[in-house]
Amino acid sequence: MAGRDERAVVRALVEAHGRTYAEEAGIVLKDTPQPLYRLLVLAHLLSARIKGSIAVATARALHEAGLRDPRRMADADWQERVDALGRGGYRRYDERTATQLGEGAALLTERWGGDLRRLRAEADGDVAELRRLLQEFPGVGPAGADIFLREVQRVWPEAAPYLDAKALQGAERLKLPKDPDRLLSLAGRTEPAVLAAALVRAAIGKDVAEDSLNRAGSR
Known part of the structure; x- marks a missing residue:
């Protein structure tokens, strides 16, 4: 050609x-804690073997349920997370994902003060290290880390291209x-x-x- x-x-x-995908999910991506966290959740949802449209709808449903930052996600009870996932159509993996989201929110709060910019600082410009650190969140494997980095490169220049x-x-x-x-x-x-x-x-x-x-x- x-x-x-x-x-x-x-x-x-x-x-x-x-x-x-962030745009599709209604996330106005900025280098601030809440949109970055919402992107992490979206990357987690998209990495499962499920239609992208369902993952996007579920990210929106979690936001509408008020589960838009790690503190609220961790404080919500398991059933509340399951119900929000179900409203988005994310039923095949809802129980496991509800647990993983709670554990991941707790990890982010305890280790990085609820702010993914601190995880970024820990990586110190090393994209491979960023990718490794992202995979410490339950349910965020290599595919989820790649999804996050593809999207976050808009606001984290060291990840681009x-x-x-x-x-x-x-x-x-x-x-x-x-x-x-x-x-x-x-x-x-x-x-x-x-x-x-x-x-x-x-x-x-x-x-x-x-x-x-x-x-x-x-x-």
Whole structure:
């Protein structure tokens, strides 16, 4: 595929599908404790084998239930967390996830004072260490850490550019180069977080990839 065509595919993908999952969940991402915590919860939910739309709806349901910071999450009883997860449609993993969210909120409060910026400071600019520390939260494995870092790179510059294996799977499906530097070059001024989200959507949705290729071909 010629370079010009590759650029058209990336442009079509980003224009039609370049929405971060935080945006979809109604999280206005800032480098402040509450949005960062809500992003961590969203990453946890998205990392399970469940539809992304359900994870996003559940993140919204937890917020509407008032479980939007680690103190409130930890103080809520287990059944309250289960009920909120259920309202979002997150029923397959609700009991285990309710426990993990409570334990994770307690860990964040006890170790980092409820503020993920302190976890960031502990990593001291080392993205691999950031990824490792994120996995100390119950239920946040490698996939969850990658999701968090893909999105948080908007406000934590040291994490950018972050195009993980899942994003590169999307590039492969679109027959784009799997080299992160080349993809970023093709994307021009597009934010890495937006590019990453769009590529992930192509990786998990064949229809997204086909739509983007069709849009690029019709230009």
